[in-house]
Every structure is written in structure tokens, then in C-alpha cells.
Amino acid sequence: MRERKTSYPNLFIVGAPKSGTTSMAKYLSTHSHIYTPLQKEFTYFGSDLVRYATLIEKDQYLKWFEPWKEEKYALDASPFYLYSKTAPTEILEKSPDAKFIIMLRKPSQVAYSMYYQARFGGGEDQISFERAWELESDRIAGRNIPPLARLEFTTRYQTIGKYSEYVENYLNICGKDRVHIIFFEDLKSQPVETYQKLLSFLQLDSQLPEEFSIANPSKKALFPKLTRFISSPPKWMGDVTGIIFPKEIRWKVRNYIMQKNTVKADKPKISEKSSIMLQEHFRSDIKALEKLLSIDLSHWY
Structure with a gap:
């Protein structure tokens, strides 16, 4: 206890x-x-x-x-x-x-x-x-x-x-x-x-x-507008449903709708040019993190 x-x-x-x-x-x-x-x-x-x-x-x-x-x-x-x-x-x-x-x-x-x-x-x-x-x-x-x-x-x-x-x-x-x-x-x-x-x-x-x-993998929405609505509902909707339903019920319903409207989907492959740009952009900070934590993160750059 x-x-x-x-x-x-x-x-x-x-x-x-x-x-x-x-x-x-x-x-x-x-x-x-x-x-x-x-x-x-x-x-x-x-x-x-x-x-x-x-x-x-x-x-x-x-x-x-x-x-x-x-x-x-x-x-x-x-x-x-x-x-x-x-x-x-x-x-x-x-x-x-x-x-x-x-x-x-x-x-x-x-x-x-x-x-x-x-x-x-x-x-x-x-x-x-x-x-x-x-x-x-x-x-x-x-x-x-x-x-x-x-x-x-x-x-x-x-x-x-x-x-x-x-x-x-x-x-x-x-x-x-x-x-x-x-x-x-x-x-x-x-x-x-x-x-x-x-x-x-x-x-x-x-x-x-x-x-x-692994939870929360790459995915896409079957109906994008529904996902956007569920992710960012209007305030009045939360106020009204909050009076009627306990928060746990509301959250379970929200998760159920999101799951049914979602399918796994691989991200488009990043272009070689963008990949190189990202590697260069983050390189110095990765080295700073290596020094801070005294570890090898060379596989990141």
C-alpha cells in the first residue's frame, strides 16, 4: 500500500x-x-x-x-x-x-x-x-x-x-x-x-x-474527416457528452471509433535528398547527446 x-x-x-x-x-x-x-x-x-x-x-x-x-x-x-x-x-x-x-x-x-x-x-x-x-x-x-x-x-x-x-x-x-x-x-x-x-x-x-x-504504428484513416473530428471535437460536444456520459465511457467510445477507422499503412519512403538533409541537420546535437550521456550513438548519424 x-x-x-x-x-x-x-x-x-x-x-x-x-x-x-x-x-x-x-x-x-x-x-x-x-x-x-x-x-x-x-x-x-x-x-x-x-x-x-x-x-x-x-x-x-x-x-x-x-x-x-x-x-x-x-x-x-x-x-x-x-x-x-x-x-x-x-x-x-x-x-x-x-x-x-x-x-x-x-x-x-x-x-x-x-x-x-x-x-x-x-x-x-x-x-x-x-x-x-x-x-x-x-x-x-x-x-x-x-x-x-x-x-x-x-x-x-x-x-x-x-x-x-x-x-x-x-x-x-x-x-x-x-x-x-x-x-x-x-x-x-x-x-x-x-x-x-x-x-x-x-x-x-x-x-x-x-x-x-509495438503500439501506434504507421497508419492511415479510412475516413480522414472523421479522424480529424474525433481528434479535435468542438468544445460544445465535450461539454454536452460530459454531462451525459462518464469520462471513461467517452474515452472508450472515442478509441473504438478511432480503431475502426484506422488501418496500418507504411509511410512513403523518404527521398534520398531529404534523408541526407535530416542526417546533417541533427548530427551535431546527436554528438552533444553522446557526450552528455557518455554513450555511442553513431548509428544515428
Whole structure:
């Protein structure tokens, strides 16, 4: 039985999008000592992150964790906390014993995959990755924002794979004993060993999920307009359905519709020119991350 010190969660998955964060949240949800709400990506913390819409209010956020009773941990899996300089401090102020899982992936793959994820959800309106890449400075200045984008960093493809300063910020604020870093490549090639190391960090017994399948693969919508509507419904709809149905029911219905409207689909192959450009763009930051963590990441560049 845990000693209740806060109503806020005390375990956080942060990291690059498309780096296995959804899969890891799914795996951890099977552990009896971790409470995992149905919703992922709250992005409640991180006051310095630019939001184009209100993502979640305090009362709504805490309500997701009301069922947390006996479990040692309650999990908030919000990858974009990684890119917030203020999030670690804000989290520790509310949850002093919090631990953090940082998940990372080859930057060029993250940038390209995030573009197609944003296209799938309606948060990106450019039909070519290269054009969306070029618009980053415009978007930082508040121009050419996709109408359905909800968070600035979801369209910052040039920055989204530059991890070193953000990882260093977490290590400096939280301390190395509170931060566990996982690389997507390790999770994919050695899932059991990688997961066991995480459980050891969390001081939990070895309860393994039935399978280590990768969640949230590349996909496309059968009816794109339906996906965009479900991903970003009008506020009035949330207010009305919130009166009628409990949040768990609403979320299950939302997930069911999304699953039925989604099929797996490989991303188009990136052009050789763009691939070389991405490799060069991220090379110096990868080397900075190598130095920070004292590891070899030469397979990334």
C-alpha cells in the first residue's frame, strides 16, 4: 500500500513522439503496482509549451487519477513534457517523489514519422514533409499554423529531434537517480531486457506483459474527416457528452471509433535528398547527446 502524499501522478513518460511511448504506457498498464488511466498525452504540465487550444484543466486532469488507490505509481504518459524547460520543476512541486522515463529515437525517423502522425490526426495541413519542414520559423512566429494543431511542438520538425538540451534539463533538475532513459531501438530489439531494467529502476517486481508488440504504428484513416473530428471535437460536444456520459465511457467510445477507422499503412519512403538533409541537420546535437550521456550513438548519424 502506498503512502498518499499527493493527488498528482508520480511516474511520467516523456520523450520524442513515435519513440515507443504508447507501447511503454501499454506495457506498464499491465503491472499491478502501476495505475494507468485510459487517456494518454494529457500535456497538463509545461507552462512554457505553446498551446493553440486548452488541452486539459486541473479538475479534469486530477479526476483521471481519482481511482488511484493502492498502487505504488500512477502514470502520466505525455511525451511533449520533454520539450518543456519548466515541466520537471512544475511536476516536482506537485509530486515531490516523481520519477521520469525519457524515451528517445533516431531524430531523423522521429521528425519524418511525426509529420505523418500529424497528418493522420489533422494537425498538419501541408501535403509534403519538405514544405512542412521549411515552415518551422514561420510557425514559431505564429504564421501558417495548421487549423487543427493543438500544440506547437507537434509541427516543429526541425527541433523535435534535438534532444540534448532537454535531456540535460531533466537530469539537472530531477537528478540522475530519478531519470531512466530508454532508446526505441533497444525496446524494439531487446524488449524483455529493456523492460526488466525499467522495472528495476522503479523498484518493482518482475511482472511482464503477455506480449511486447509495438503500439501506434504507421497508419492511415479510412475516413480522414472523421479522424480529424474525433481528434479535435468542438468544445460544445465535450461539454454536452460530459454531462451525459462518464469520462471513461467517452474515452472508450472515442478509441473504438478511432480503431475502426484506422488501418496500418507504411509511410512513403523518404527521398534520398531529404534523408541526407535530416542526417546533417541533427548530427551535431546527436554528438552533444553522446557526450552528455557518455554513450555511442553513431548509428544515428
